[in-house]
Amino acid sequence: MFFPTIYSATTDERHIVKDKNTCACGTRYNAFAMLSRSDLRKIRFKHYKEVTCPLCKSSIIDEESS
Numbered sequence: 001m002f003f004p005t006i007y008s009a010t011t012d013e014r015h016i017v018k019d020k021n022t023c024a025c026g027t028r029y030n031a032f033a034m035l036s037r038s039d040l041r042k043i044r045f046k047h048y049k050e051v052t053c054p055l056c057k058s059s060i061i062d063e064e065s066s
């Protein structure tokens, strides 16, 4: 499965985008270093194995198992 993800340089983690403000783990990714519109283009569809945020990954696993 592929998910929209965004990379946070501040924590060196790749998160799954939940909506336009937050990641699946609850982090507000639009707070990452004052995101501009061009930064939003950094959202990439990646395989879940490439997601490095453990909270985001676990949220996906929960959905798959339920």
Ligand SMILES: [Zn+2]
Pocket (backbone or CB within 6 Å): 014, 015, 016, 023, 024, 025, 026, 027, 053, 054, 055, 056
């Ligand atoms: Zn996350």
